[in-house]
Amino acid sequence: MSHTVILLVVTPLMTAFLLSMTAIPHKVAYTTLKRIRMLLSVSGFAGLCVLLGTAGPHVLSGEVLTYQLGGWSPFLGIALRLDALSFLMATIAVLVSFLTMFYSFSYMERMRGLGKYDTFYFLMMTGMMGVLLTRDFFNMYVFLEILGLSVYILISSGEKKENYKASLKYLVLGSLASGLFLLAVGILYHVTGSLNMDYAAQGIQGIVERNPSVAALVFALFVVSLGLKSGVVPLHFWLPDAHSMAPSPVSALLSGIVLKITVYCMIRVVPFFGPQFYQGVSPVIASVGAATVLGGTLLALSQKNIKRMLAYSSVSQIGIIITGIGIGTDIALKGALFHILNHALMKSGLFLCAGIMIHQSGTRDIPHLRMGTPGIAASFVVFSLGVVGIPPLNGFVSKFIICYGAVKAQYDGLAFVILIASLISCSYYFRVVQTFFSRRQGEKKEKRRKKKGEKKENDPETPLQLSNWMRIPVYILAVLCLLLGLFPSVGLKAVELAVTVGGG
Amino acid sequence: MNLDMLTNWVNSITVGIVLLLIGVYGIMTQKNLIKIILCIDIIFLGLILFFVGSGYTEGGTIPLLGEYTLYVDPLPQTLMLTTVVVELSVTALALALVLKIYETSKTLNVKELES
Numbered sequence: 370m371s372h373t374v375i376l377l378v379v380t381p382l383m384t385a386f387l388l389s390m391t392a393i394p395h396k397v398a399y400t401t402l403k404r405i406r407m408l409l410s411v412s413g414f415a416g417l418c419v420l421l422g423t424a425g426p427h428v429l430s431g432e433v434l435t436y437q438l439g440g441w442s443p444f445l446g447i448a449l450r451l452d453a454l455s456f457l458m459a460t461i462a463v464l465v466s467f468l469t470m471f472y473s474f475s476y477m478e479r480m481r482g483l484g485k486y487d488t489f490y491f492l493m494m495t496g497m498m499g500v501l502l503t504r505d506f507f508n509m510y511v512f513l514e515i516l517g518l519s520v521y522i523l524i525s526s527g528e529k530k531e532n533y534k535a536s537l538k539y540l541v542l543g544s545l546a547s548g549l550f551l552l553a554v555g556i557l558y559h560v561t562g563s564l565n566m567d568y569a570a571q572g573i574q575g576i577v578e579r580n581p582s583v584a585a586l587v588f589a590l591f592v593v594s595l596g597l598k599s600g601v602v603p604l605h606f607w608l609p610d611a612h613s614m615a616p617s618p619v620s621a622l623l624s625g626i627v628l629k630i631t632v633y634c635m636i637r638v639v640p641f642f643g644p645q646f647y648q649g650v651s652p653v654i655a656s657v658g659a660a661t662v663l664g665g666t667l668l669a670l671s672q673k674n675i676k677r678m679l680a681y682s683s684v685s686q687i688g689i690i691i692t693g694i695g696i697g698t699d700i701a702l703k704g705a706l707f708h709i710l711n712h713a714l715m716k717s718g719l720f721l722c723a724g725i726m727i728h729q730s731g732t733r734d735i736p737h738l739r740m741g742t743p744g745i746a747a748s749f750v751v752f753s754l755g756v757v758g759i760p761p762l763n764g765f766v767s768k769f770i771i772c773y774g775a776v777k778a779q780y781d782g783l784a785f786v787i788l789i790a791s792l793i794s795c796s797y798y799f800r801v802v803q804t805f806f807s808r809r810q811g812e813k814k815e816k817r818r819k820k821k822g823e824k825k826e827n828d829p830e831t832p833l834q835l836s837n838w839m840r841i842p843v844y845i846l847a848v849l850c851l852l853l854g855l856f857p858s859v860g861l862k863a864v865e866l867a868v869t870v871g872g873g
Numbered sequence: 874m875n876l877d878m879l880t881n882w883v884n885s886i887t888v889g890i891v892l893l894l895i896g897v898y899g900i901m902t903q904k905n906l907i908k909i910i911l912c913i914d915i916i917f918l919g920l921i922l923f924f925v926g927s928g929y930t931e932g933g934t935i936p937l938l939g940e941y942t943l944y945v946d947p948l949p950q951t952l953m954l955t956t957v958v959v960e961l962s963v964t965a966l967a968l969a970l971v972l973k974i975y976e977t978s979k980t981l982n983v984k985e986l987e988s
Contacts, residue, residue, distance in 0.1 A: 507952050514959045521966060530977040534986060537970045541909055544963055545900060548916045551956065552893065555920065558949070559927045 374436040374449045384413030385491035392484025414467045428456040448504040453866035455501040462626045468842035473618040475838035492519040504566045506554045517543045524615040535614035542607045546597040553590035591638045599631040602664040613676035617724025624683040625717030655695030659786045661688025666790040674733045693771045701774030706864045708767035715755045718846035722749040740805040748847035753798035758791045763853035885926030892919030906981045910967045917960045924949040
């Protein structure tokens with residue numbers, strides 16, 4: 370029990386190490402190696418699930434599990450902490466990446482270097498778990514870099530020109546963001562003398578009172594660097610490229626959880642400066658969130674490529690979460706955290722569906738998309754209704770709570786912005802849904818092509834056999850969305866606990 | 874007098890910050906991919922200088938327990954060892970990606986890559 374917290378970081382790291390040894394280009398043992406890789410990946414995730422399961426009852430009863438690395442006191446060494454907030458985020462991350470892993474068994478099979486893909490998949494899990502658990506700012510930077518590096522490699526695993534370009538663009542901006550983060554950590558250490566969040570939080574109180582400009586500088590550096598990584602509107606320009614050019618399962622992970630990790634850092638960092646400071650900056654963060662909501666929605670409206678559209682939609686949904694954090698009341702924070710959970714399920718589902726649809730139709734243009742199978746189309750409809758926020762689905766509940774929190778905190782304009790954005794998002798999601806019902810256009814083009822004797826469009830993602838590996842994760846995500854919408858109290862209970870920990 | 878003021882200002886903290894800003898400026902203006910990656914390195918060089926400088930104590934010596942009373946803060950230096958390692962891997966990956974981009978596109982110019 371005492372080592373559960375550190376094992377959450379070590380398990381994926383060890384799995385990554387073992388997986389890296391199976392990445393041998395050996396033709397004879399190809400199927401054996403593939404089986405070993407599958408077994409290792411599944412057992413790695415099973416281990417994570419077991420660890421979360423053993424820690425779950427303790428955390429949900431309000432206990433906070435801490436771990437001192439190497440037995441050093443938290444002032445000198447690195448402390449890890451698993452509380453309700455990090456437990457919630459870790460559960461989301463493990464759940465979504467577990468399902469996406471099954472999808473990528475089948476999806477990534479045609480791509481070379483599957484062993485590499487699995488290795489960096491687990492390194493990414495290591496980075497995420499580390500960021501979620503650590504109580505040390507410098508350690509957070511290191512884990513953010515581990516997460517970043519493995520994500521850059523995962524994006525480039527499609528091995529096409531576009532993948533490399535998107536990956537490098539993300540790398541340059543990600544490094545710039547971590548540079549700013551490191552500068553903030555440096556100034557923070559300089560003025561407070563500690564890197565541990567609890568000790569530095571005590572030190573920063575005095576700084577906020579005596580020298581508010583330094584506190585504001587540190588805060589601004591944190592928010593700009595984390596905003597750059599989570600695609601807040603003036604800094605969102607890299608996001609659509611990275612998220613749309615990556616292979617579909619990687620896009621699902623990027624939009625579904627990697628963005629949420631930086632938002633989680635923001636939830637940790639913003640209240641860190643004390644309640645008074647929080648109240649002072651709350652209108653700024655809330656208006657940045659509102660700008661992100663509007664900007665993302667309007668840009669998504671003009672997209673023709675389905676994955677770019679989904680990426681811009683992610684920008685606007687992140688904006689809704691940031692608005693919730695900015696308002697800062699318990700209700701709004703509850704809505705924001707619940708929206709993190711919901712958006713992780715919905716957007717990863719949407720990207721997985723989009724991957725299947727792109728394969729089936731051989732194009733990314735929305736008017737020429739085909740629905741794949743009726744089951745996939747139905748799941749796509751469920752996810753898009755969820756993102757738009759139609760009542761029986763989970764997206765409605767969290768958006769409603771955020772809007773309710775906004776109105777209660779006298780931010781009526783923000784609630785209005787979120788509602789308008791939902792209305793606009795209707796139009797761009799239903800444009801995709803509409804193509805499922807109008808087959809004629811696609812058939813016409815097919816006929817014309819046959820007449821001219823042209824080949825099918827040479828899209829990088831060519832059709833592939835649709836296997837159950839790919840279908841079932843999508844269905845599970847869709848069912849989870851429906852269940853969370855019908856019985857939101859289950860999710861809300863966990864979220865409420867997390868708010869009491871994270872808000873303070 | 875003027876020189877004194879200058880030497881007061883020119884320490885590794887200010888130099889580090891200036892290097893960081895030069896790097897950020899470079900990322901925004903440079904067109905060559907290799908130069909952009911060098912700018913990332915300059916940013917982190919600046920940060921390393923900043924950290925090491927922030928741990929400096931006037932007249933301090935090496936941090937050994939028991940022997941000296943006034944010593945420099947060892948923590949920023951150890952942190953910077955980690956940053957150097959992280960930065961090395963970021964640069965290596967970035968250069969590998971640049972190599973792949975050059976193989977597929979035959980250019981390193983950002984403007985040409987965009988079109």
